[in-house]
Amino acid sequence: MLPFRRGMATMASLKKASKVVCIGRNYADHIKELSSARPKQPFFFLKPPTCVLLPGEGPVIRPRGVDLHYEVELALIIGKQVKDLDAADEKAAMDAVESYALSIDMTARNIQNEAKKKGLPWDIAKGFDTFLPMSKIIEKSAIPEPHNIELYLTVNNEVRQNDSTNLMLFQIPRMLSDISKVMTLEKGDIVITGTPKGVGPVVPGDIMRAGIKIDGKELEEAKIEVG
């Protein structure tokens, strides 16, 4: 067991997050691969907390008729209420981050594509039960430079995603600022920060493995392995 202080997020508390806020299109090469427009400002959407899938709780459920895609993303666990944050106040933004996790933003890509075409909300495409596999909680001190770590995801041991968070278009202070000017972030909320290029489909039986490397070294608690 990690030595969490009283009141800090625990694996069980992740499912009780009051919201999960997801940044879209935050890596240029991922925007290209989905033929999307590059946003002038961060945009975001919600996943319901019922998406959270803790280590050992898999597999991800693939609803019938769904083209299920993975998107590996760094998750921030928020440690205090954040409202109207100034984007220039990097210290306040980073102080609001209590810990990290790795996550996979599972997406029903065919449903999302249809929603985009019709101008409908994304919440169904993004919101099925089990659509957010997460790693263990990563203590903040284990990631001193969140904008300079490597995220990877393999499917059946083939590398599909592998990029540095230094490719983010909008960094953590800007994200938290923009979100908090719309919706107050609460302690325990989860923010997922967008996915690098390489997203693609998985089918039942496929095994996804994801992780974080820092200076080439694997971060043990960031590992996800899920069917």
Next chain:
Amino acid sequence: MLPFRRGMATMASLKKASKVVCIGRNYADHIKELSSARPKQPFFFLKPPTCVLLPGEGPVIRPRGVDLHYEVELALIIGKQVKDLDAADEKAAMDAVESYALSIDMTARNIQNEAKKKGLPWDIAKGFDTFLPMSKIIEKSAIPEPHNIELYLTVNNEVRQNDSTNLMLFQIPRMLSDISKVMTLEKGDIVITGTPKGVGPVVPGDIMRAGIKIDGKELEEAKIEVG
């Protein structure tokens, strides 16, 4: 104080809902007024629980540059976990409803219209703090026929919305079935059921009043008055 049994929803617990699920386009005349397509099945989106504005907590905050619209809607407070509900099982659906409330689904219409055009999520347009004014909790027994009550909303005492819930395209069992096949509903979750025609803008200083009439009689606990 209403005599809530232990474990039942309270005003304070509404803000701790694990999710707020919102049905879109559920009244034909409202679909017409927004020039929207009529859905073949219910669709839905999320508002963050930070939207909830309890009686006396107003006003609704109008973010700069936002064309702020009201949408009066009947809210369901869910009393038990609901997963993969059969749409034909009306009894199970109605058993899952613990109580009701009236609500106003505040919407940044210009942001929503832009999102629709660009195929982007609705969560920002729908998700600003204070964007879900609610009435007191209405005991279930006070609304024996939820598909046959009158919802109304006035702005500065002019009637803007006034229609019966018998105009809903999809009724409660179908809504809860469709939602619960995507995301498990949890005790305390809030489901808002769509708005009748007559939506429109409000500006600072306007007073919205909304309520429910049953057989022409005002339901006191359903009243909302908010700036």
